[in-house]
Amino acid sequence: SQQGEEDPQALSIQEGENATMNCSYKTSINNLQWYRQNSGRGLVHLILIRSNEREKHSGRLRVTLDTSKKSSSLLITASRAADTASYFCATDGLEYGNKLVFGAGTILRVKS
Amino acid sequence: EAGVTQFPSHSVIEKGQTVTLRCDPISGHDNLYWYRRVMGKEIKFLLHFVKESKQDESGMPNNRFLAERTGGTYSTLKVQPAELEDSGVYFCASSPRAAGETGELFFGEGSRLTVL
Numbered sequence: 001s002q003q004g005e006e007d008p009q010a011l012s013i014q015e016g017e018n019a020t021m022n023c024s025y026k027t028s029i030n031n032l033q034w035y036r037q038n039s040g041r042g043l044v045h046l047i048l049i050r051s052n053e054r055e056k057h058s059g060r061l062r063v064t065l066d067t068s069k070k071s072s073s074l075l076i077t078a079s080r081a082a083d084t085a086s087y088f089c090a091t092d093g094l095e096y097g098n099k100l101v102f103g104a105g106t107i108l109r110v111k112s
Numbered sequence: 113e114a115g116v117t118q119f120p121s122h123s124v125i126e127k128g129q130t131v132t133l134r135c136d137p138i139s140g141h142d143n144l145y146w147y148r149r150v151m152g153k154e155i156k157f158l159l160h161f162v163k164e165s166k167q168d169e170s171g172m173p174n175n176r177f178l179a180e181r182t183g184g185t186y187s188t189l190k191v192q193p194a195e196l197e198d199s200g201v202y203f204c205a206s207s208p209r210a211a212g213e214t215g216e217l218f219f220g221e222g223s224r225l226t227v228l
Contacts, residue, residue, distance in 0.1 A: 002152075007164070033216065042203065042219035045156075088155065090217075097168055098210035099145065101215060102155035 004089045004103030012109045019076040021106040022087030024069075030092050033100065034064055034074050037086045046074075046087075081112040114138070125228045130192040133223045134221035137186070137206030143167075144187050145207075145217060146147050146179060150200035158202075161187060162210070173198075194227045201225075 001010040007022045017054045023032070031050050046094040047055045049065045049072065061074040076083055086107050117136045125131050137144045158177070159169040165185035172179070176195070181187040183188040191198050201222040209215035 035219075040221070042204075042221040043217075044219070045216045048216065097160075098143075098167060099157050099160050101157065102147070104152070104154040 006106040135204030143208035151210035
C-alpha cells in the first residue's frame with residue numbers, strides 16, 4: 001500500500017517564484033527523505049529530516065515535518081528552470097523495515 | 113567514483129518473452145534495492161539485498177520475477193515470462209547503510225521495460 005502521497009500532483013510556476021510540495025504518510029516514521037528525478041534520469045537525494053526534527057534547510061530547500069499530522073512539505077525558493085523535475089517523498093519506519101517507501105511524486109514545471 | 117549503473121536502459125519485448133535487467137551498485141555498498149514505477153504511479157519497492165542475501169522480497173509481484181545478487185556485487189532481475197502489466201521503469205539503488213539506518217539511497221537511471 002502507498003505510504004506517502006504527494007500533493008499537488010503537478011505544479012507549474014514562473015521562474016523566481018517559490019514552489020511548495022506536500023507529502024502525507026500513514027504510519028509512524030523514523031525519517032523522511034525528499035528526492036528529485038529529472039526526466040529520464042535516476043532519483044537524486046535532496047534532504048533527510050528525522051522524526052524528531054521539525055525543520056531543515058539546505059540551500060534553497062526548506063523541509064518541514066509535522067509528525068502529529070503525518071505530513072511534510074518541501075519548499076523551493078527562488079525557483080529556476082533547472083528545478084523542473086518530479087519530486088518524491090520517501091519514508092522509513094518500523095512497519096516497513098529497512099526500506100524506503102515512496103509516493104507518486106509531484107511534477108514541478110518552472111517556466112522561464 | 114562510478115554511480116549505480118543499470119543495463120539495458122530500454123528494452124522492448126513481446127508478451128511471453130524473457131528479459132534480464134542488470135544493476136551494478138556503487139562499489140562497497142552492501143545494500144541493493146530494486147524498485148518499479150508503472151505509468152506515473154508511485155515508486156514501488158520490489159526487494160532488498162544485503163550483500164548476496166535477500167533481506168526483504170515482500171514487494172516481488174509474483175514468481176515470474178527472480179532476483180539474484182551473486183557474490184554480493186551486481187544484481188540481476190529476470191522477468192519470465194513477461195506480461196503486459198510488467199511494463200514500467202525498474203530502478204536499482206544502493207546504499208552503504210540500510211534505509212532503516214537513515215541510509216540515503218543512490219539510484220541508477222532505470223531500465224525502461226515495454227512489453228507488447
